[in-house]
Structures are given as C-alpha cells and as structure tokens.
Amino acid sequence: MMVPILKQGHVLIATIMAALSDEDMRQFREALLDRVVSSRATAVIIDVMAMDVLDSFATRTLREIAYMTRLRGARTVLVGVQPEVAMTMVQLGLHLEGVATALDLEEGLAYLDRLNRRR
Amino acid sequence: MQQTGRQTLPIDGAIELRRELVAHLRENRTALREEWVRRITEAQLLRAMTNQEVFNEATSVYDNYVEALETDTLETLQAYARSLSERIIPRGVETDEVVGIVLLLRDVLARSLFGKYQNNPNKLNRVLDAYEPAANRIANTVAVGFVQERERVISQQQEAIRELSTPVLQVRERLLILPIIGIMDPHRARQLTEQLLRGIRTNRARVVVIDITGVAAMDAAVANHLVQTVEASRLLGADVIVTGLSPEIAQTLVNIGVDLGKMKTMGDLQGGIEVAEQSLGYKVVPTNQSEAVV
Numbered sequence: 001m002m003v004p005i006l007k008q009g010h011v012l013i014a015t016i017m018a019a020l021s022d023e024d025m026r027q028f029r030e031a032l033l034d035r036v037v038s039s040r041a042t043a044v045i046i047d048v049m050a051m052d053v054l055d056s057f058a059t060r061t062l063r064e065i066a067y068m069t070r071l072r073g074a075r076t077v078l079v080g081v082q083p084e085v086a087m088t089m090v091q092l093g094l095h096l097e098g099v100a101t102a103l104d105l106e107e108g109l110a111y112l113d114r115l116n117r118r119r
Numbered sequence: 120m121q122q123t124g125r126q127t128l129p130i131d132g133a134i135e136l137r138r139e140l141v142a143h144l145r146e147n148r149t150a151l152r153e154e155w156v157r158r159i160t161e162a163q164l165l166r167a168m169t170n171q172e173v174f175n176e177a178t179s180v181y182d183n184y185v186e187a188l189e190t191d192t193l194e195t196l197q198a199y200a201r202s203l204s205e206r207i208i209p210r211g212v213e214t215d216e217v218v219g220i221v222l223l224l225r226d227v228l229a230r231s232l233f234g235k236y237q238n239n240p241n242k243l244n245r246v247l248d249a250y251e252p253a254a255n256r257i258a259n260t261v262a263v264g265f266v267q268e269r270e271r272v273i274s275q276q277q278e279a280i281r282e283l284s285t286p287v288l289q290v291r292e293r294l295l296i297l298p299i300i301g302i303m304d305p306h307r308a309r310q311l312t313e314q315l316l317r318g319i320r321t322n323r324a325r326v327v328v329i330d331i332t333g334v335a336a337m338d339a340a341v342a343n344h345l346v347q348t349v350e351a352s353r354l355l356g357a358d359v360i361v362t363g364l365s366p367e368i369a370q371t372l373v374n375i376g377v378d379l380g381k382m383k384t385m386g387d388l389q390g391g392i393e394v395a396e397q398s399l400g401y402k403v404v405p406t407n408q409s410e411a412v413v
Contacts, residue, residue: 078354079356081354083313083320083351085354086351086355087313087351089350089351089354090350090351090354096354101354101356102356103319103320103325103357107325107356108356111356
C-alpha cells in the first residue's frame with residue numbers, strides 16, 4: 001500500500017491511511033527519505049491518526065526515519081497518535097525518544113512554525 | 120435446594136401441608152404481623168425508621184413472604200427485597216438488622232405453628248418439614264438481595280470517588296493541571312492516564328502540570344506509572360511537568376533508583392504553572408506595572 005507524501009512549502013506531509021505491513025513500512029521509509037533528499041525539505045510530518053496499533057517494528061522505523069532525516073538536515077514531527085495507542089505503547093515499553101510529537105497535523109505545523117521563528 | 124426440599128416428603132402431602140400452612144398464616148395475619156413488629160422493636164432493630172414505617176414494611180414483607188411460601192417462587196420476593204434494600208440502605212440500615220428481622224419473622228411463624236399443632240407432634244413435624252426449607256430459602260433470598268444491593272451501591276460510590284479524585288482542569292488555553300490526591304494504585308494510575316489523554320485531546324493541550332503534593336507515598340510501581348503517564352502524554356504532543364515531589368518522596372525515588380530523567384519537575388504547583396506559561400508564550404504582568412510601562 002502506498003503512503004501519499006505531499007509537499008507543502010518546505011514541509012513534507014505523509015499521511016498513513018491504514019495499518020501497514022512491515023514490508024510497506026520499509027518501502028515508506030525509503031520513499032520518504034528519497035523525497036527528503038530530492039525536495040530539499042526542512043521538515044517532515046508523519047500523520048498516524050488512522051493507525052490503531054503502533055507495534056515495535058513501526059515504532060523503530062519511525063524512530064529511524066527521524067534520525068535519518070535529521071542527518072539530512074530535516075526535522076520529523078509525529079502527529080495524530082491516538083490515546084489508546086499511546087497507552088498501549090507505553091505499556092509495551094515502546095519509546096519514541098528524539099522524535100517530536102504533536103496532537104494533530106495543525107499542531108504539528110504550528111510546532112514547526114514556532115521552531116522557525118525561534119531561529 | 121428446591122428439589123431436595125420436596126423430595127423428603129410425599130408429593131401430595133407436601134402440597135397439602137403447604138396449603139394448610141399458608142391458610143394458617145393468612146388467618147392470623149394481623150396477630151402475627153403485630154407480634155413480629157413488637158419483636159423487631161424489642162430487639163431494637165431498624166431504629167433508623169419510624170414505627171409506622173416499620174409496620175408498613177413489615178406488612179409488605181409478611182405478605183410477600185406468605186406469597187412466596189404459597190407459590191414456591193421467589194421472583195416477586197426477590198424484586199421486593201431489591202426495592203426494599205434500595206429504600207432502606209440510604210437510611211443507614213445495616214446487614215445484621217435485615218438478617219435479624221427476617222430471622223425474627225421465621226421465629227414468630229414457627230412459634231405460631233408450635234402453638235397450633237402442639238397436641239399433634241406428628242403433624243407438627245411434617246408441617247415443620249414443609250416450612251423450614253422454604254423459610255430458609257426466603258430468609259436467604261432477602262439477606263442476599265440486601266447484601267447485593269449494598270455491594271452495588273458501594274462499587275458505584277467507589278467509581279464516583281475515583282472519577283472525582285482525578286479532575287483534569289484547564290487553567291489556560293493549552294494548559295491543563297492534574298492534581299493527584301491520595302493513594303495511587305495500578306487501577307487508578309491507568310484510569311488517570313486515560314482521563315488525562317482524553318483531556319489532552321479535547322482541550323488540545325500542549326503542556327500538562329501534574330501536581331502530586333497530595334500523594335502521601337510512592338514506590339517503584341507508582342513511579343513507573345507516573346513515567347508511563349508522562350510518556351503517553353508526550354506521544355500526544357503534550358509536555359508534562361511534575362510538581363510537588365515531597366522531600367521524602369524524592370529520597371525514596373533516589374534510593375530505589377527510579378529514572379526520572381525523562382520528567383520535567385518543579386518544586387511546587389506555582390513554579391510548574393510558571394514554567395508552563397513561559398513555554399506557551401504567556402507572560403503574567405501585574406496590572407499597575409503594565410500601566411506604568413504604557
């Protein structure tokens with residue numbers, strides 16, 4: 001399943017519409033990193049609103065994406081984590097250290113805005 | 120139980136006897152009922168109720184009791200016991216009182232049977248054989264009904280207390296405070312986290328101040344719950360500031376080696392709110408001072 005990656009100014013917005021298999025997740029990571037390079041984006045927002053589960057592989061992949069994009073000079077913001085998903089993740093001990101988070105897409109954009117202004 | 124009660128008797132005899140028994144109880148309704156109320160007052164039961172109320176309830180219980188004996192079904196009595204319990208529990212009637220009055224009724228009726236068949240021991244035995252199992256079952260039903268109702272009330276109240284004890288309050292736009300008071304157990308910690316996450320989403324909060332001044336003690340399990348709450352909130356994009364760690368709790372946490380490095384902490388609620396306001400871009404200025412500046 002393809003994950004659409006939209007470009008909005010210097011921000012890439014990827015919305016995961018449904019649960020992804022591990023293989024899909026890997027492809028998504030490749031596609032996103034390619035886009036970061038080709039579009040010279042400075043930030044990436046990943047919206048996981050539609051995901052009911054974030055398992056250990058998905059969590060790790062998201063963390064890797066954040067680290068890799070940072071190496072390319074772009075920030076990653078994870079938005080739309082559902083309360084139930086958050087509860088399950090902390091209970092399973094899954095962490096997203098080093099990944100910025102925001103409530104939803106709007107908040108994510110506002111967060112990036114604040115960062116830019118501070119610079 | 121119903122089955123064994125019947126099996127000990129010849130079928131036709133049992134029905135016959137029971138009918139006779141019910142007729143006797145109907146005949147002496149007034150006298151037996153009054154005797155029962157007198158015994159209740161004497162034993163100082165149901166003192167939370169007036170005499171008139173006791174008499175009215177006694178009448179209903181008596182009639183339901185006789186009906187249950189006659190029809191050998193407990194549904195009506197169960198329903199009545201439940202509604203009776205609903206009425207008398209808020210008035211502070213205790214379990215021993217309810218059990219007491221039912222046993223008293225059983226005793227009063229048995230005595231009247233003794234009186235009636237005193238010259239015919241054989242018949243008395245058979246009547247008692249028919250009476251005892253049914254009477255026991257009825258007493259059981261009423262007592263169990265009462266206890267169940269009480270448990271229902273208690274669990275309802277516990278739930279209400281839990282809900283009340285974890286209010287998620289908005290102090291400014293995007294800023295929530297969550298004062299925790301009392302004991303944190305795993306169940307409460309879970310509920311608290313759920314409520315907080317819901318609050319973060321509905322209020323679109325970006326900063327949460329959790330104040331634990333009112334938490335008396337903390338152990339490793341509770342500390343870990345707190346860490347989980349903080350992490351879960353962060354996944355929703357809200358920063359958490361924990362305030363009000365008492366010196367004792369701070370010492371305990373250091374001793375048991377809980378990693379609170381992931382948490383932002385401040386000494387008291389005021390400090391926490393100030394830091395939160397700062398990070399949200401608020402600035403609180405005394406009015407006279409700002410006028411002077413303008």
